[in-house]
Amino acid sequence: xxxxxxTDALSCATRERARAEARETETMLWFRDSEIxxxxxxxxxxxxxxERAAVPMAIGEATGLSEGQVQLRLSxxxxxxxxxxxxxxAFGDGRIDLARVRDIAHTIDQLHRAESVERxxxxxVGYAEDHTAAELRGWLRRFVQRVxxxxxxxxADAARxxxxxxxxxTDDAMAWLNAYLPSHEAAAIEARLRHAARHDIDPDDTRTxxxxxxxxxxxxxxxxxxxxxxxxxxxxxxVDADVLAGARDGFAESTDGRWAVPAHWITxxxxxxxxxxxxxIVHPVTGDVLSHEYVGRFCPDTLAAALRFRDGLxxxxxxxxPAERCDIDHRIPHPAGPTSADxxxxxxxxxxxxxxxxxxxxxxxxxxxPPPALVIEIYQDPVPMEYAA
Numbered sequence: 001x002x003x004x005x006x007t008d009a010l011s012c013a014t015r016e017r018a019r020a021e022a023r024e025t026e027t028m029l030w031f032r033d034s035e036i037x038x039x040x041x042x043x044x045x046x047x048x049x050x051e052r053a054a055v056p057m058a059i060g061e062a063t064g065l066s067e068g069q070v071q072l073r074l075s076x077x078x079x080x081x082x083x084x085x086x087x088x089x090a091f092g093d094g095r096i097d098l099a100r101v102r103d104i105a106h107t108i109d110q111l112h113r114a115e116s117v118e119r120x121x122x123x124x125v126g127y128a129e130d131h132t133a134a135e136l137r138g139w140l141r142r143f144v145q146r147v148x149x150x151x152x153x154x155x156a157d158a159a160r161x162x163x164x165x166x167x168x169x170t171d172d173a174m175a176w177l178n179a180y181l182p183s184h185e186a187a188a189i190e191a192r193l194r195h196a197a198r199h200d201i202d203p204d205d206t207r208t209x210x211x212x213x214x215x216x217x218x219x220x221x222x223x224x225x226x227x228x229x230x231x232x233x234x235x236x237x238x239v240d241a242d243v244l245a246g247a248r249d250g251f252a253e254s255t256d257g258r259w260a261v262p263a264h265w266i267t268x269x270x271x272x273x274x275x276x277x278x279x280x281i282v283h284p285v286t287g288d289v290l291s292h293e294y295v296g297r298f299c300p301d302t303l304a305a306a307l308r309f310r311d312g313l314x315x316x317x318x319x320x321x322p323a324e325r326c327d328i329d330h331r332i333p334h335p336a337g338p339t340s341a342d343x344x345x346x347x348x349x350x351x352x353x354x355x356x357x358x359x360x361x362x363x364x365x366x367x368x369x370p371p372p373a374l375v376i377e378i379y380q381d382p383v384p385m386e387y388a389a
Contacts, residue, residue: 015094022092025077025101028059032074073098076105083108084121087128096128100136104128107140110155116147138257145260149249153262160265177217183259184237184252184266193217239263297334299344304328307344316351316360327352 035055042048056070063070080101081088087104090096096104104124111117120143128136145152160182169175179186197212207215236255243250243263253260283290299307308323326346330337337343347355354360 014097017094018091018097019094021098022094024063025073025098026092028063028070028074029077029081031055031059072102076102079105079108083117084124086121087125090125090129096125099133100128103133103137103140107144110144110152111148112151113148119147141260142251142253145251145253149243149251152251153249153264156262156265182261182265183254184261184269187254187259237261237266239266296339299328299339303339303341303344307341308346310341311346313346314348314351315345316347316354319348319351321348321350329355 032055035058036052039048039051042051056067056074059065059070059074060067065073080091084104087096087101091098091101104120107120108117111120123143124136124140127139131139163180163182165177165179167175167177181189193213193216196216197209201212205212237252238255239252240250242248243252244267246264250263251260252263252266307328308326311323313319313323314321314326323346326348328344329347329352330339331343331345332338351360
């Protein structure tokens with residue numbers, strides 16, 4: 001064993017542990033295969049079935065595992081041995097451990113095309129060797145979604161049809177509320193709960209954050225007239241441009257990598273009037289943000305603050321209401337007009353109402369050229385307003 005440094009010693013020990021797991025697993029498979037061969041001639045068939053059913057119990061007695069644990073290990077090992085020979089060889093060499101073998105086997109069971117399994121076998125070992133088990137699980141999930149996106153989307157649609165809520169009452173006057181929901185909706189609920197439970201807290205409130213989240217959920221569920229889903233929390237996802245355009249099937253993945261959903265689910269959510277999007281084009285190699293625009297009716301707080309700093313006052317002619325007391329309004333109404341700095345400006349509530357009734361309108365022409373000044377070079381002057389004819 002190479003023990004030149006403490007980390008080298010740990011790496012060697014880890015590889016030896018993986019080799020030991022491989023030897024144990026191979027022996028378990030050998031015992032099972034031997035018993036299947038031995039009982040092939042046992043008669044009557046009922047006796048043969050009983051003896052074979054007892055194999056996991058015999059293995060469990062020898063290894064200290066339960067029958068269920070033995071069956072899971074045998075199933076995963078047999079799948080990888082038969083369908084992913086490169087991964088199986090890496091397991092025998094100690095380059096990947098049993099936990100990773102199980103994750104690979106689970107992914108193989110999700111794949112339906114032989115060429116997909118062959119591609120997985122070629123690529124997975126190189127990634128699994130240098131990444132944690134959690135990172136590998138994320139990589140495997142993305143692999144299925146990329147390689148067999150059409151089938152993965154079908155499974156997701158079928159699973160979405162099974163969404164439900166159940167209540168299980170327990171002792172001590174408590175109960176479990178369980179919800180099987182699409183991931184992007186569950187993520188929006190989680191984000192909204194986290195935000196609401198941590199902001200605007202009464203100094204005299206002695207509840208924990210967890211207790212406030214629970215009470216908020218009860219309040220939302222028992223005192224709301226909503227009948228359709230309307231997530232208003234910020235949920236960030238990554239979608240390839242060709243997938244978003246519908247050129248091919250694909251998934252939208254959360255930026256933290258914890259979940260992914262078919263891209264068309266996100267498109268459906270984007271059609272909701274309250275949805276707001278930050279659309280970014282990212283360089284595929286360097287990851288640099290090449291462009292960033294807002295897609296939605298309401299601008300984010302940072303843009304609203306910049307517009308109020310830029311304009312200072314309500315943009316109706318002669319109005320002196322400070323911009324911080326104004327609404328941020330579209331010159332060209334949304335959705336025809338973009339949510340961008342050159343199409344937005346502050347209007348006080350009175351003049352905003354005038355505009356809504358057609359008495360006051362933003363001019364549609366281009367903004368005038370700003371005078372030379374540093375701040376004006378960064379933020380364009382607003383387009384002047386005029387009364388409608």
